[in-house]
Amino acid sequence: xxxxxxxxxxxxxxxxxxxxxxxxxxxxxxxxxxxxxxxxxxxxxxxxxxxxxxxxxxxxxxxxxxxxxxxxxxxxxxxxxxxxxxxxxxxxxxxxxxxxxxxxxxxxxxxxxxxxxxxxxxxxxxxxxxxxxxxxxxxxxxxxxxxxxxxxxxxxxxxxxxxxxxxxxxxxxxxxxxxxxxxxxxxxxxxxxxxxxxxxxxxxxxxxxxxxxxxxxxxxxxxxxxxxxxxxxxxxxxxxxxxxxxxxxxxxxxxxx
Numbered sequence: 001x002x003x004x005x006x007x008x009x010x011x012x013x014x015x016x017x018x019x020x021x022x023x024x025x026x027x028x029x030x031x032x033x034x035x036x037x038x039x040x041x042x043x044x045x046x047x048x049x050x051x052x053x054x055x056x057x058x059x060x061x062x063x064x065x066x067x068x069x070x071x072x073x074x075x076x077x078x079x080x081x082x083x084x085x086x087x088x089x090x091x092x093x094x095x096x097x098x099x100x101x102x103x104x105x106x107x108x109x110x111x112x113x114x115x116x117x118x119x120x121x122x123x124x125x126x127x128x129x130x131x132x133x134x135x136x137x138x139x140x141x142x143x144x145x146x147x148x149x150x151x152x153x154x155x156x157x158x159x160x161x162x163x164x165x166x167x168x169x170x171x172x173x174x175x176x177x178x179x180x181x182x183x184x185x186x187x188x189x190x191x192x193x194x195x196x197x198x199x200x201x202x203x204x205x206x207x208x209x210x211x212x213x214x215x216x217x218x219x220x221x222x223x224x225x226x227x228x229x230x231x232x233x234x235x236x237x238x239x240x241x242x243x244x245x246x247x248x249x250x251x252x253x254x255x256x257x
Contacts, residue, residue, distance in 0.1 A: 003043040004251070005069035006244060007059055009051045009195055012232045013076045016241025017046055029062055036067060040245065042252040045069060052170050053098070053198035060202040071126060071209045073247070074199050075240045077232060078166065078191035078214035079173050081182050085216050087227075088156040088235065090138070090243075091191045092131045093166035093212035095119045096200035099182060099192065100169035112201060119165070120200040123209035127163065130211050133247035134161050137239065145238040154231060164190045166212055168197035179219070191216055215239045 008014040018024075021044070024037035035046045045067045049059035056074070063069045078091060085091060097119050102109045110118035138159055146156070167189045173179060182189055196212040203210040217231040 003045065003067065003069045004248070005060075005063035005067065005072040006039075006044055006046045007049045007056065007063070007072065007074045007195075007199065008076050008240065009049055009056070010076065010232060011048055012237045013240050014046055014048060016237055017075075017244050020241070020245060021046065027066075029066060030058060032059060032062070034062070034067065040249045040252050042248050042255065044248065049074075049195065052194050053168060054170075056195035057198040057202050060199045061206075064202070064206045064208055069208065071123070071211075072199065072203055073126070073130070073211055073213065073244070074196055075213045075244060076193065076195070076215070077217040077228070077236050078193040079179075080216040080219050081167070081179055081186075081189045081192050082162075084160075085162055085190050086157075086160070087154055087216055087218060087231075088151075088159040089216045090134045090159060090161050090239065091166060091214045091216065092122075092127050092134065092161065092163040093196055093200075093214065094122050094124070094127050094163050095165045096122070096197040096212060097165060097167050097186065097189075098169060098197040098201075099167040099186060099189070100171060115201070115204070120197065120204050122200070122211045126209055126211035129250060130213050130243070130247055131161060131163060133243050133250060134213070136246050137242040141242050142238075145242060146235055150234045154227070154235065156235070162190050164188060166190060166196050166214060167192050168194060170194060213240075213243060
């Protein structure tokens, strides 16, 4: 692995990562700042993609074509869909799907036109490394970095790690009826967000390895918009910085071994 790209949809999801970088040069392309430097000895490009599938896809293309990354990690928040995915848990996306894609009757619902598939699979080695880094963070640092008052406010117990299907769409899901509809149509969906499957499609088409990490910020119900910003600043920012640090550190150590 020569260079890794790290993306997020909102600033607080990568602020802690940017603070760890060294020897950084910044290029502005397409209204986005690409921070190219070293993260724990590993060449990385970190960028704020902004929200939604188009923004994420455009950013992923730039990372691949302009910066020559050979692996891409997306980190951010998601709404829990599966009952087991509680607030504060982490979901590693092994499979990604666009829940709002429907080109029927020309193609089956959810199928990406002309690709012949609806589900795209993350690189198992990267996803496994992300899962390992997540478990290390939760065991070593979570209780120290997330304040007790914050844990109490959000009802956070010891977070769990899940691996499986993440679904993406250009909708902020914030109602129980929408969650029930997603669960009925895609019963194995763990969480819902707005970028991951678009990144997966770009990586598939450019033959670039990828993995997606999501922290469950809410249950995608009517309270989602009330809790979102507070959770992002007081909880998720610690997750992203801590997990990515361990993930990149492990890759860097493997590279020099």
